[in-house]
Amino acid sequence: MNIDTGLSVAALRSCAVLLPVLLVGAFWVASSARVRGAAFLAMLWNFMALLLVNAVAVQIGWWSFGTTGTMWSSVPVDVVLGWSALWGALPILLARWVNAAVTVGVLIVADVLAMGSLRPLVMLEQAWWWGEVLAVVIALLPGLLLGMLTTNERALRTRAGMQVVLFGTVLVFGLPTVSFELSRSVGWSESGWSTIGNRVAADSGGLVDSLLLQLALVVVVIALRAVADFAVIGGGTPFPWDPPVRMVTTGPYAYVANPMQASAVVLLLILAGLFREPFLAAAAVLAGAFGAGLAAWHEKEDLVSRFGSDWAEYRRCTRDWMPRWTPTRISSATLFASVTCDPCSTVGPWFARRRPVALRIAAAEDHSETLTRVRYEGAETLTGTRAIAAALEHVSLGWAVLGWILRAPILGWFLQMLVDAAGGAPRTVKVPD
Numbered sequence: 001m002n003i004d005t006g007l008s009v010a011a012l013r014s015c016a017v018l019l020p021v022l023l024v025g026a027f028w029v030a031s032s033a034r035v036r037g038a039a040f041l042a043m044l045w046n047f048m049a050l051l052l053v054n055a056v057a058v059q060i061g062w063w064s065f066g067t068t069g070t071m072w073s074s075v076p077v078d079v080v081l082g083w084s085a086l087w088g089a090l091p092i093l094l095a096r097w098v099n100a101a102v103t104v105g106v107l108i109v110a111d112v113l114a115m116g117s118l119r120p121l122v123m124l125e126q127a128w129w130w131g132e133v134l135a136v137v138i139a140l141l142p143g144l145l146l147g148m149l150t151t152n153e154r155a156l157r158t159r160a161g162m163q164v165v166l167f168g169t170v171l172v173f174g175l176p177t178v179s180f181e182l183s184r185s186v187g188w189s190e191s192g193w194s195t196i197g198n199r200v201a202a203d204s205g206g207l208v209d210s211l212l213l214q215l216a217l218v219v220v221v222i223a224l225r226a227v228a229d230f231a232v233i234g235g236g237t238p239f240p241w242d243p244p245v246r247m248v249t250t251g252p253y254a255y256v257a258n259p260m261q262a263s264a265v266v267l268l269l270i271l272a273g274l275f276r277e278p279f280l281a282a283a284a285v286l287a288g289a290f291g292a293g294l295a296a297w298h299e300k301e302d303l304v305s306r307f308g309s310d311w312a313e314y315r316r317c318t319r320d321w322m323p324r325w326t327p328t329r330i331s332s333a334t335l336f337a338s339v340t341c342d343p344c345s346t347v348g349p350w351f352a353r354r355r356p357v358a359l360r361i362a363a364a365e366d367h368s369e370t371l372t373r374v375r376y377e378g379a380e381t382l383t384g385t386r387a388i389a390a391a392l393e394h395v396s397l398g399w400a401v402l403g404w405i406l407r408a409p410i411l412g413w414f415l416q417m418l419v420d421a422a423g424g425a426p427r428t429v430k431v432p433d
Helices: 003-026 033-060 077-094 100-115 128-152 156-187 193-201 206-232 261-277 276-291 294-307 309-316 347-352 385-393 396-407 413-424
Strands: 062-066 123-124 333-337 360-362 375-377 381-383
Touching: 003 033, 003 077, 003 347, 033 062, 033 077, 033 128, 033 156, 077 100, 077 128, 100 128, 123 309, 128 156, 156 206, 206 375, 206 396, 261 276, 294 309, 333 347, 333 385, 347 360, 381 385, 381 413, 385 396, 385 413, 396 413
Parallel strands: 333 360
Antiparallel strands: 062 123, 333 375, 375 381
16 A cells, blocks of 8 residues: 555656646747747746745645655655646747637646645645645746746836846745755755744844845845846846847946846855855855856857947956946936036036046036936936936946945935935026026
């Protein structure tokens, strides 16, 4: 009886992995590169989300798995991989022939029916359907949305934002989780998320951890600024199969050629220090080597074909990993600041004294429109504190980082509100006769 059960579990587990992977593989070869990239994004989203959903389901008691082997938090990782291929990649690959809504409906019905027939691999409890609803809401539907938007090149800011969430989760949760498991397997430590949580609760990190966390926040702001410039100015995303259509030389790209890759490597090193995980440090080294090697070679071929001499000129004066102190090849811009309004009259002279690169300082009174705030006109048009923050990019790396922080989501809005309350609210400048 035990042998039969073991064979049944093994057979079910193999089918749960192989059948979805083979099915996805069959449609994969018949799809375009962009559709494949979209399918990969949808699958990765589902994989990360379904891992978390299944871990929660096991802890709460919605269901459990009657198997051992490659597990995380009592969840078979390979089964989740098959599930994510079925829910993530397949609907995107089939969208060419089958309406996505129909595919989703079929998948949900099939999953509900299959869950009850997978015993003894999956053993359901009475309230299991709560886990099913949670999986649909945070895995299936968002993954499908990301994949379809990427395939159809729609809602650029939405898909760029979802990529930030996805790859941020992989970086901050996925890789540390793998590192914890590797450390346990070789007997280096027994650390995990619960251990980290206990250390944070006990406030035992000290000054070094506090400094590392603050540095991590700055690195995250820099990376987000690079992603935002990719979307707003470049018209694309960081994902290689959904790249910008225009070359970006603003923001962090005015100082270093690979700000997102460099930020990821630095963030991994910071996490390695925070979590005391040598495997994360090794992952940072490997990521840097990959970025400097294979990725750089592929990127060069792609960017030369898309941007030609403009990219070659930019790369001649911009390093891959070591940022410059002053910007190079940054897009020209104009900062309009009033010379008659007391709160704003000091802005123009302050920037002029610092000799900004490719930034013209002009009087707001000379603008063709009637301005009510400081205005920045360049690759994008910004007003108020955001205009001043954007102008800081033209001064030096230190001031640019401050500018990116001042433009960070929520913080930028809050700063403008404070400035308005302190007397910097919009006002019409006097235009000379």
